[in-house]
Amino acid sequence: MEQIHLETKNLSFTYPDGTQALKNINLKIKKGEKIAIVGPNGAGKSTLFSHLNGLTEPTSGHIEVDGEEIIYNRDELLKVRQKVGIVFQDPNDQLFAPTVKEDVAFGPMNLGLDYDEVKKRIVESLEMVGMRGFEDKTPHHLSGGQQKRVAIAGIIAMRPEIMILDEPTAGLDPEGVDKVLAILNRLNDEGISIIISSHDIEMVNQFADKIFVLYSGEIIAHGDKHQIFSDKKLLKKACLKEPVTTEILYKLKENGLDVDTEKITVNETVEEILKASKD
Ligand SMILES: Nc1ncnc2c1ncn2[C@@H]1O[C@H](COP(=O)(O)OP(=O)(O)OP(=O)(O)O)[C@@H](O)[C@H]1O
Numbered sequence: 001m002e003q004i005h006l007e008t009k010n011l012s013f014t015y016p017d018g019t020q021a022l023k024n025i026n027l028k029i030k031k032g033e034k035i036a037i038v039g040p041n042g043a044g045k046s047t048l049f050s051h052l053n054g055l056t057e058p059t060s061g062h063i064e065v066d067g068e069e070i071i072y073n074r075d076e077l078l079k080v081r082q083k084v085g086i087v088f089q090d091p092n093d094q095l096f097a098p099t100v101k102e103d104v105a106f107g108p109m110n111l112g113l114d115y116d117e118v119k120k121r122i123v124e125s126l127e128m129v130g131m132r133g134f135e136d137k138t139p140h141h142l143s144g145g146q147q148k149r150v151a152i153a154g155i156i157a158m159r160p161e162i163m164i165l166d167e168p169t170a171g172l173d174p175e176g177v178d179k180v181l182a183i184l185n186r187l188n189d190e191g192i193s194i195i196i197s198s199h200d201i202e203m204v205n206q207f208a209d210k211i212f213v214l215y216s217g218e219i220i221a222h223g224d225k226h227q228i229f230s231d232k233k234l235l236k237k238a239c240l241k242e243p244v245t246t247e248i249l250y251k252l253k254e255n256g257l258d259v260d261t262e263k264i265t266v267n268e269t270v271e272e273i274l275k276a277s278k279d
C-alpha cells in the first residue's frame with residue numbers, strides 16, 4: 001500500500017471575523033506526489049496551507065503527517081515543521097534576516113544543528129536554487145524571483161520531506177518560472193512530496209500530476225490532471241481558465257476530428273493532432 005504522507009480530515013476553519021475560509025476539507029497526499037491546489041483569489045489556498053504545517057489550528061477537524069495527528073504544542077510543532085516546509089506566497093513574509101546566508105541559516109539553526117552542518121546546508125541549498133554568490137546580500141535588495149529562490153533555499157536547508165509552496169511562480173518571468181519548476185522537479189526526484197497552489201493553469205498543467213480544485217473554501221473536485229483540466233464546465237465553475245491545449249482539442253473535436261480531449265499536455269496534444277491528421 002502506498003504511504004499517505006499528509007492528510008486532512010474534515011478540516012474546517014473560520015477566521016475570528018466570521019469568514020468561513022475552509023469547509024470540510026479532505027486531502028490525501030501520498031509520498032512522492034506532485035500536487036496542485038488550484039482555485040481563484042480568495043478560495044482559501046493560503047489559509048489551507050497555513051494549516052498543513054501547524055501554523056494555524058483548525059476550527060474543527062485535524063491534520064495528519066505520516067499518520068500522526070498534529071498536536072499543537074511547541075515540541076510537536078517543531079517536529080512537524082521539520083517534516084513539512086512551507087514557502088509563503090509573499091517572500092516578504094518569509095525573509096527577514098539582514099543577509100541571505102543568515103536567512104537560510106535560520107531554519108537549520110532552529111533545528112539545533114552544529115555550525116559546520118549549518119554552513120554545509122547554506123552552501124548546498126543556495127547551490128540548488130542557483131543563488132551562490134548572493135550570501136552577503138540583503139534579501140530586500142534582491143529581485144522578486146531571486147527572493148523566491150532564497151525563500152525556497154531556506155526551506156530546502158531544513159531538509160523537509162514535504163514541501164508546500166504557495167503560488168511559487170507568481171510574478172516570475174518565463175525563465176524564472178522554468179527555474180523554479182526545475183528546482184521543484186529536482187527535489188521531487190529526490191523523493192520529496194511537493195504541493196503547490198496556483199491559479200496559473202498552464203504552469204500547473206506543466207508541473208503537477210494530481211489536482212484538487214478549491215472553490216469558496218470547498219474542494220469541489222480532485223483527480224488526475226487529465227480529468228480535471230479537460231473538464232471545461234468544472235473549470236468555469238471554479239472561475240479558472242482551461243489550458244490552451246484543452247481549447248484546441250475541443251475545437252478540433254467540434255470540427256469533426258477524432259481526438260481525445262483528455263490529452264492535455266503539450267506533447268500529448270501534438271500527438272493527438274498528428275494522429276488525427278493521418279487518419
Ligand atoms: N486574516 C483574515 N481574517 C479574515 N478573513 C481572512 C483573513 N485572511 C484571509 N481571509 C479570508 O479568507 C478567505 C480565503 O483567503 P485566502 O487568502 O486563503 O485565499 P487564497 O485562495 O489564498 O487567495 P489568493 O489567490 O488571492 O492568494 C478569503 O475570503 C479572505 O478574504
Ligand SMILES: [Mg+2]
Nearest residue numbers: 045046089166
Ligand atoms: Mg493565497
